[in-house]
Each structure stands twice: as C-alpha cells, then as structure tokens.
Amino acid sequence: MKFFRISCQExxxxxxxxxxxxxxxxxxxxxxxxxxxxxxxxxxxxQIELMDRAMDRWRGYVERPADD
Structure with missing residues (x-):
C-alpha cells in the first residue's frame, strides 16, 4: 500500500x-x-482555497472614483 502514500510536501x-x-x-x-x-x-x-477566492475577488474589484 506504500504506492498510494505521498508526503505532505508532495x-x-x-x-x-x-x-x-x-x-x-x-x-x-x-x-x-x-x-x-x-x-x-x-x-x-x-487556506490555499481561501486565498484563491480572495484573489479572485480582488481581481474583480473596480475602484470607484472619489466624490469631489
């Protein structure tokens, strides 16, 4: 069954x-x-999936112009 084992690094x-x-x-x-x-x-x-979702949201963020 060792064939099916992978390390944490892998x-x-x-x-x-x-x-x-x-x-x-x-x-x-x-x-x-x-x-x-x-x-x-x-x-x-x-954690990786959370960071990936956050990056997707960040990429979709459009900055609104400031009200002057």
Whole structure:
C-alpha cells in the first residue's frame, strides 16, 4: 500500500497545482487519501482555497472614483 502514500510536501504541491489545472484521476485519488489521513494538509488546502477566492475577488474589484 506504500504506492498510494505521498508526503505532505508532495500533497502541498498537488493542492496548489489543482488550482491551475485538473489533476489526473489517479493523482486526485492519492491526494484525497492523503487528505483523509493527514491532520495538517486539509488545513493547508482550506487556506490555499481561501486565498484563491480572495484573489479572485480582488481581481474583480473596480475602484470607484472619489466624490469631489
């Protein structure tokens, strides 16, 4: 079963990679198994997803002209 184990470092790499592209099915499965067994990586994934949503909102922000 060692084949299906990845390190937290590899998990972090995959978590950030999935923001840019869809991961292959096997990779998604291995990542999901790691996230189910690890305490820290799901927290990291939530933080990354929060930052990604915040950046999307920031990119969509349009500054309004000041009332003079």
């Amino acid at each position: 998990s972090a790499r995959l978590i950030t990679a999935r923001l840019d592209r869809e991961l292959p099915l096997g990779t998604r499965l291995v990542l999901r198994l790691h996230l189910a067994a690890c305490d820290a990586c799901p927290r990291f994934a939530r």
